[in-house]
Amino acid sequence: MKILAIETSCDETAISILEATGGLDAPAFSILSQVISSQIDMHREWGGVVPNIAKREHQKLLVPVLLEALTKAEIKQTPLGTMPYIKEILHREEILLQNIENSIASLGIPEIDYIAVTAGPGLEPALWVGINFARALGELWQKPVIGINHMEGHIMSPLLRGNTISFPAVALLISGGHTELIQLNDWHSYTLLGMTRDDAIGEAFDKVARMLDLPYPGGPEISKLALRGNKSDISLPRPMINSDNLDFSFSGLKTAVKYYVNDHSLLSEQDKCDISLAFEEAATEVIISKTKRALEQSNAKTLIVGGGVIANTRIRTALEHLIAGEFSDVTLLIPSLSHCGDNASMIAAAAYIRIEKGSAGSPLEAHGSMMLTN
Numbered sequence: 001m002k003i004l005a006i007e008t009s010c011d012e013t014a015i016s017i018l019e020a021t022g023g024l025d026a027p028a029f030s031i032l033s034q035v036i037s038s039q040i041d042m043h044r045e046w047g048g049v050v051p052n053i054a055k056r057e058h059q060k061l062l063v064p065v066l067l068e069a070l071t072k073a074e075i076k077q078t079p080l081g082t083m084p085y086i087k088e089i090l091h092r093e094e095i096l097l098q099n100i101e102n103s104i105a106s107l108g109i110p111e112i113d114y115i116a117v118t119a120g121p122g123l124e125p126a127l128w129v130g131i132n133f134a135r136a137l138g139e140l141w142q143k144p145v146i147g148i149n150h151m152e153g154h155i156m157s158p159l160l161r162g163n164t165i166s167f168p169a170v171a172l173l174i175s176g177g178h179t180e181l182i183q184l185n186d187w188h189s190y191t192l193l194g195m196t197r198d199d200a201i202g203e204a205f206d207k208v209a210r211m212l213d214l215p216y217p218g219g220p221e222i223s224k225l226a227l228r229g230n231k232s233d234i235s236l237p238r239p240m241i242n243s244d245n246l247d248f249s250f251s252g253l254k255t256a257v258k259y260y261v262n263d264h265s266l267l268s269e270q271d272k273c274d275i276s277l278a279f280e281e282a283a284t285e286v287i288i289s290k291t292k293r294a295l296e297q298s299n300a301k302t303l304i305v306g307g308g309v310i311a312n313t314r315i316r317t318a319l320e321h322l323i324a325g326e327f328s329d330v331t332l333l334i335p336s337l338s339h340c341g342d343n344a345s346m347i348a349a350a351a352y353i354r355i356e357k358g359s360a361g362s363p364l365e366a367h368g369s370m371m372l373t374n
């Protein structure tokens with residue numbers, strides 16, 4: 001079956017078209033097109049994502065991104081005939097109408113089976129643009145529209161490179177908004193093992209980067225500097241590393257960096273590299289320690305890692321070492337780099353699993369449950 005998926009939960013306007021086969025036993029995906037239009041330049045000057053700017057950009061970008069995704073996928077189309085109400089629908093949903101008659105009308109109805117859309121969690125104003133756009137297309141093309149949880153998308157993202165999940169599995173989700181350890185006993189059977197009590201790990205990377213006058217998003221910048229860092233006497237805490245649970249805390253680590261920066265007013269380029277390294281090492285140690293405990297306690301056969309922070313080489317390598325050294329029976333599933341950050345292919349993959357399992361809900365149903373639900 002063919003699924004067109006839309007993702008607008010944060011600062012990426014993304015649409016993918018996938019062909020999915022194999023069912024639950026051997027899900028396989030062919031990505032016909034994946035278009036991601038990043039708004040990072042718009043948000044950079046504010047030092048972070050501004051929800052209303054994200055909303056406005058999604059409204060502007062969705063139509064061009066859709067056209068590009070449809071063209072790249074070379075999907076067959078059947079004539080649309082007249083377009084009695086697309087203009088009204090898009091007006092109602094505040095999608096900008098530049099060239100809409102010429103563009104969408106000339107395309108016809110694409111031969112897809114479903115439309116999937118991220119229903120949450122994410123920035124409310126940004127999410128609604130995508131949800132309403134998906135519903136408008138659903139009405140126009142007469143296709144079913146499915147709502148997908150963004151975090152479930154990250155969990156399913158390794159499926160895009162041909163991996164399968166053996167249960168029980170543990171998912172480690174590390175992104176700008178989330179730091180969670182989740183147990184999966186089966187498809188869609190989730191137990192939250194632990195989560196951050198304050199900042200998400202990606203948020204901590206972004207905030208530390210700001211302290212060092214590095215641009216947003218900070219994660220990639222810190223990683224780059226850390227590569228040139230030397231071991232120093234900078235001593236940073238490993239918050240909650242010895243606590244008797246699987247929760248995280250990154251606010252204390254971030255604050256320790258802040259104190260260090262405040263105490264050393266003239267930081268050289270090398271100082272910044274050394275601080276980046278010390279911060280990355282502290283954050284990595286906490287992630288590894290908690291993940292290790294989660295794997296031990298759940299007897300997991302698979303460790304899935306998702307979210308933008310897995311692009312970090314130190315964290316990635318440390319997880320690979322953990323599995324190779326201490327959990328040789330566990331399969332580590334990491335998405336390819338192009339699917340680590342936010343994208344719509346992972347939303348389509350998650351939708352396929354929901355469709356095959358018979359548990360797909362509408363965007364409005366899915367929007368109500370911001371946490372992962374069974």
Ligand code: KG4
Pocket residue numbers: 010174175176177178201202203205206217218219220223307308309310311312313340341342
């Ligand atoms: O999953 P994602 O694209 O968006 C959501 O938050 O849902 O993750 C974005 C986060 C940002 O905080 C960014 O700084 C972080 O991922 N990130 C990294 C790296 N690349 C992106 N953090 C550490 N190292 C990286 N190489």
Ligand code: ZN
Pocket residue numbers: 150154175307308341342
């Ligand atoms: Zn994300």
